[in-house]
Amino acid sequence: GAVVSQHPSRVICKSGTSVKIECRSLDFQATTMFWYRQFPKQSLMLMATSNEGSKATYEQGVEKDKFLINHASLTLSTLTVTSAHPEDSSFYICSAGLSGGTDTQYFGPGTRLTVL
Amino acid sequence: TQLLEQSPQFLSIQEGENLTVYCNSSSVFSSLQWYRQEPGEGPVLLVTVVTGGEVKKLKRLTFQFGDARKDSSLHITAAQPGDTGLYLCAGVRGNTPLVFGKGTRLSVIA
Numbered sequence: 001g002a003v004v005s006q007h008p009s010r011v012i013c014k015s016g017t018s019v020k021i022e023c024r025s026l027d028f029q030a031t032t033m034f035w036y037r038q039f040p041k042q043s044l045m046l047m048a049t050s051n052e053g054s055k056a057t058y059e060q061g062v063e064k065d066k067f068l069i070n071h072a073s074l075t076l077s078t079l080t081v082t083s084a085h086p087e088d089s090s091f092y093i094c095s096a097g098l099s100g101g102t103d104t105q106y107f108g109p110g111t112r113l114t115v116l
Numbered sequence: 117t118q119l120l121e122q123s124p125q126f127l128s129i130q131e132g133e134n135l136t137v138y139c140n141s142s143s144v145f146s147s148l149q150w151y152r153q154e155p156g157e158g159p160v161l162l163v164t165v166v167t168g169g170e171v172k173k174l175k176r177l178t179f180q181f182g183d184a185r186k187d188s189s190l191h192i193t194a195a196q197p198g199d200t201g202l203y204l205c206a207g208v209r210g211n212t213p214l215v216f217g218k219g220t221r222l223s224v225i226a
Binding site for chain 1: 151156157158159160161164204213214216217218219221
């Protein structure tokens with residue numbers, strides 16, 4: 001089946017540093033990838049839609065200069081949390097669709113970010 | 117406003133009991149998906165329902181899509197501790213991203 005990986009699975013950093021999270025589709029090409037964040041005991045909140053070779057589309061309220069998304073190839077999208085602060089601590093999850101559409105998304109295992 | 121309302125939010129039951137989780141909306145979806153998520157992991161797709169009135173079974177799990185494609189339910193028969201997790205419904209509308217409900221956190225006690 002379709003497998004999506006994320007790296008790192010867990011990261012702890014100091015306030016003010018930047019953190020890059022990678023999302024890879026291992027056995028298929030993903031024209032579109034999605035980035036979500038999830039606070040403890042809450043549902044997934046879509047942050048942005050990442051399209052290969054073009055700029056990401058951010059959801060309302062998500063700062064594009066803070067959460068930099070790059071989708072340079074059909075199998076890799078990255079999310080960089082710039083100048084991270086404790087309030088950015090969260091569980092970040094990416095997903096990728098097989099056909100580039102919005103249905104049948106496969107989710108990565110998530111990255112737990114803790115900003116001290 | 118939450119486009120997809122899930123209920124209940126929390127559910128704690130004894131092993132062997134049956135339960136139903138609901139996912140309701142005032143909007144029509146072209147399809148609706150159910151996921152299960154365990155702590156520290158990403159959601160795993162359980163099923164996609166597409167046709168109004170459709171019923172799909174996955175072992176002890178029965179999923180139903182409402183006739184009007186605005187709501188769905190998940191019924192678990194004889195729940196087991198391994199069913200414990202966060203159950204999320206997500207709706208698909210055209211080319212817009214998935215819309216997730218807030219989830220139902222199920223705890224099955226042995």
